Amino acid sequence: MKAFARLLDALAFQSARNGKLQLLQEYFATTPDPDRGYALAALAGDLKLRTAKPKLIRELVTERVDPELFRLSYDFVGDLAETAALMWPATEGHCDPDGSPGLTDIVEGLNRLTRSDTPEQIADWLDRMDATTRWGLLKLITGGLRVGVSARLAKTALAELGHVAVSEVEEVWHAFDPPYTEIFAWLEGRDPVPDISKAPTFRPLMLANPVDESELLAFDPTAYFAEWKWDGIRVQVVSQRDGNGTLQKRVYSRTGDDIGDTFPDILDGIDFEAVLDGELLVVRDGVVAPFNDLQQRLNRKRVDPKLLDTHPAHIRLYDMLVAAGEDLRDLPLRDRRVRLEDWFGKTQPTRFDLSPILDFSSWDALSKIRAGARDSGIEGLMIKQADSAYQAGRPRGPWFKWKRDPLLADAVLMYAQRGHGKRSSFYSDYTFGCWRQDSNGSDVLVPVGKAYFGFTDEELAQLDRWVRNNTTNRFGPVREVEPGLVFEVAFDSIHPSKRHKSGVAMRFPRIHRIRWDKPIEEADRLESLEALIE
Amino acid sequence: MIRKIKQRPEDWLTVTPQGLYCVPGDFYIDPPGAVARAVITHGHADHARPGHEHALTTPQTLDIMRHRFGPGGVPDGQSLDYGTSLRIGDVTLRLEPAGHVLGSAQAVLEYNSQRIVVSGDYKRRADPTCAPFEVVTCDVFITEATFGLPVFRHPDAGDEIAKVLHSRKTNPARSVLVGVYALGKAQRVICLLRAAGYDAPIYIHGALEGLCALYERHGIALGALRSVTDAQTGELAGQIVLAPPSAARDRWARRLPDPIVAVASGWMGVRARARQRGAELPLTISDHADWDELTRTIHDVEAEEIWVTHGREEALIRYAALHGISARALSLVGRDEEESQ
Numbered sequence A: 001m002k003a004f005a006r007l008l009d010a011l012a013f014q015s016a017r018n019g020k021l022q023l024l025q026e027y028f029a030t031t032p033d034p035d036r037g038y039a040l041a042a043l044a045g046d047l048k049l050r051t052a053k054p055k056l057i058r059e060l061v062t063e064r065v066d067p068e069l070f071r072l073s074y075d076f077v078g079d080l081a082e083t084a085a086l087m088w089p090a091t092e093g094h095c096d097p098d099g100s101p102g103l104t105d106i107v108e109g110l111n112r113l114t115r116s117d118t119p120e121q122i123a124d125w126l127d128r129m130d131a132t133t134r135w136g137l138l139k140l141i142t143g144g145l146r147v148g149v150s151a152r153l154a155k156t157a158l159a160e161l162g163h164v165a166v167s168e169v170e171e172v173w174h175a176f177d178p179p180y181t182e183i184f185a186w187l188e189g190r191d192p193v194p195d196i197s198k199a200p201t202f203r204p205l206m207l208a209n210p211v212d213e214s215e216l217l218a219f220d221p222t223a224y225f226a227e228w229k230w231d232g233i234r235v236q237v238v239s240q241r242d243g244n245g246t247l248q249k250r251v252y253s254r255t256g257d258d259i260g261d262t263f264p265d266i267l268d269g270i271d272f273e274a275v276l277d278g279e280l281l282v283v284r285d286g287v288v289a290p291f292n293d294l295q296q297r298l299n300r301k302r303v304d305p306k307l308l309d310t311h312p313a314h315i316r317l318y319d320m321l322v323a324a325g326e327d328l329r330d331l332p333l334r335d336r337r338v339r340l341e342d343w344f345g346k347t348q349p350t351r352f353d354l355s356p357i358l359d360f361s362s363w364d365a366l367s368k369i370r371a372g373a374r375d376s377g378i379e380g381l382m383i384k385q386a387d388s389a390y391q392a393g394r395p396r397g398p399w400f401k402w403k404r405d406p407l408l409a410d411a412v413l414m415y416a417q418r419g420h421g422k423r424s425s426f427y428s429d430y431t432f433g434c435w436r437q438d439s440n441g442s443d444v445l446v447p448v449g450k451a452y453f454g455f456t457d458e459e460l461a462q463l464d465r466w467v468r469n470n471t472t473n474r475f476g477p478v479r480e481v482e483p484g485l486v487f488e489v490a491f492d493s494i495h496p497s498k499r500h501k502s503g504v505a506m507r508f509p510r511i512h513r514i515r516w517d518k519p520i521e522e523a524d525r526l527e528s529l530e531a532l533i534e
Numbered sequence B: 001m002i003r004k005i006k007q008r009p010e011d012w013l014t015v016t017p018q019g020l021y022c023v024p025g026d027f028y029i030d031p032p033g034a035v036a037r038a039v040i041t042h043g044h045a046d047h048a049r050p051g052h053e054h055a056l057t058t059p060q061t062l063d064i065m066r067h068r069f070g071p072g073g074v075p076d077g078q079s080l081d082y083g084t085s086l087r088i089g090d091v092t093l094r095l096e097p098a099g100h101v102l103g104s105a106q107a108v109l110e111y112n113s114q115r116i117v118v119s120g121d122y123k124r125r126a127d128p129t130c131a132p133f134e135v136v137t138c139d140v141f142i143t144e145a146t147f148g149l150p151v152f153r154h155p156d157a158g159d160e161i162a163k164v165l166h167s168r169k170t171n172p173a174r175s176v177l178v179g180v181y182a183l184g185k186a187q188r189v190i191c192l193l194r195a196a197g198y199d200a201p202i203y204i205h206g207a208l209e210g211l212c213a214l215y216e217r218h219g220i221a222l223g224a225l226r227s228v229t230d231a232q233t234g235e236l237a238g239q240i241v242l243a244p245p246s247a248a249r250d251r252w253a254r255r256l257p258d259p260i261v262a263v264a265s266g267w268m269g270v271r272a273r274a275r276q277r278g279a280e281l282p283l284t285i286s287d288h289a290d291w292d293e294l295t296r297t298i299h300d301v302e303a304e305e306i307w308v309t310h311g312r313e314e315a316l317i318r319y320a321a322l323h324g325i326s327a328r329a330l331s332l333v334g335r336d337e338e339e340s341q
């Protein structure tokens, strides 16, 4: 654990991508299995670990140190794991470097222990660690590493270890579980490339780059397909016969998480062998429901039989990657589309349909089609080169997404929270609200959304200063501010929501402009947001 | 029958707008502005100011003050060696080592068989650049609390220096730029590097040159030092460079090849603080006592009362209360919470 904690610590202070890669490579090259595999899983967000609640950490510390001293310290440090790690009392003669537990001991230990044994075990580990290692452990078990390493970056470092392309790593990645000893064996030349053709694994997705009309003008419209970008979640359906001839069915999210268990209605509709790319939606009588309806299906751990009826899931297909064991990914899109349509005509699977290809002759005509789309299930357009192969990642060029113009509202800054990583000294996450009348007939602000991007570094510094100068209340990393600053907020759509006090939820809110000039009384009212619900 | 009322320490050592004032000796201790008579604990800017008509301090600190303020800034300086008593009015004054920086002292004041120790800034760690802290038992101990929270537990300075050497080794094309205060931290970091076996020349910013030479004159060997200004382009790759923290953030640093910015300060132990300072390589090396040193010291001096100043008084006072020691905050003007020079 000590080496992993040192790595996390160094990563947290290293903002350059190359610097991070260098640290990761050094760690992977010098750390033995299975520690490095668990570390990789933790960094890539693929480590399934029984996590500890902040409350437990707080209790463990205040059993050992004065609660008042803890409060003063937490106030100063602002981060629970760090406060606990720093003030944990040293145990005499306990902290010898060789006696401190390894990452593998911890991962396997946590998954073996019963809930009631966990606190004592964590305390024992903390007793045997130095401050940085304690911090690493607490970050790991409270489930937030936040050291600015994406899954993609971790895999890139891994690929460099074996001198292969990152797409090769991603191709085999989902066939294995932590600690990925098979992948390390391959990358270190001890084993051949793993054969995954028989496994129902996730194939890395091909993603699109955003585009606007002026950029499109440079391209020949006849070389492209256009289709709607549906407002659900992108999924990959994998259905493959295993060695025993049993159909193995999976529904993967775009990050490769298997979400099939949450969607038994979809799984029941799969009676074919293929790998398909599509959009998961809630569809009633052929009409796509707002994203929020799908959200209700996604947020459940256990399937609610009632929701299966009221919120039926559906997949609208974009592409076909594998047909009955034949890999189609190197074919041009136009040929894959023919295969998809043929297959669909013959198979007619329930709960699936095809995303139609739109007919257009010029970018101008397509722009009109885009402007005319008022359907709440549509997020914009996808524009794909007809001869594009299906490539992993987000290659520059072949695929574009052309989103619908955003909606705008003026909202008042209410709360600000400290950011993470490079932004941890800045108040960079903003909650803003709109006006509504309370029961006494007076106007009050009610939060309508939260955004943490859409501004420049310079604006961030100004906002941070504004927040610090206008704070009225503090709760941990959150500051409440005196209403006084208006944001012009852009968002893609707005939906009714029972989980929010305002009754509405914005999709993709971001700060469009900071209206330093605008009086808060002129910010929008909740009613005008409600009117934007489609 | 006349009963003698017990003399209260705050009656003869009082907080005034001009600073901490000793009534029976008619002098101030570390006053923030110019006064007639001042006793100075050490050379940092929040303790030593120019322009006092008469200043009394250790020979080393007097030398530091003259270097920093010029002869005109210290018109009438008097030096007092560690451990030597001096009668001033009705008070006896003695200076004892504080272990903070070269020449740093605790002022030990005795009046009518009552003893108050004004410790200035201090630490209890080993430091080859200055005399180690001397425990003086007393009635009232005035302590700093710069790092007065239990989250401040400074690691072994040698381990921190090992990080610098590791960084240098793994990045041969870059220079390692260590942000250090000119008085104390710079010389201590140099000595720590030398103790870790690093004997190559160390490059220093012009602002550090005078004080490094002064330390050498007081017998602190620093090894080969070179001026960054004189270095050829390319010469600095793979080298260790020391500069004041402000220069490290400044255009000045652009002359260095892709520097790895290290900052050596007690604040580096808290990550959000380290990030605020823009450190890529935070080094928790402090010339102030950490929590364990502070709490150990308030036991060691066996005082009736602890007065806590410049820092996070609240937590240390809470600690004292939990251990049955009477303590209170003493708010002095002009104290800087950062380790300034």
Ligand SMILES: [Zn+2]
Binding pocket: B042, B044, B047, B100, B121
């Ligand atoms: Zn000082």
Ligand SMILES: [Zn+2]
Binding pocket: B044, B046, B047, B120, B121, B310, B335, B336
């Ligand atoms: Zn000071």
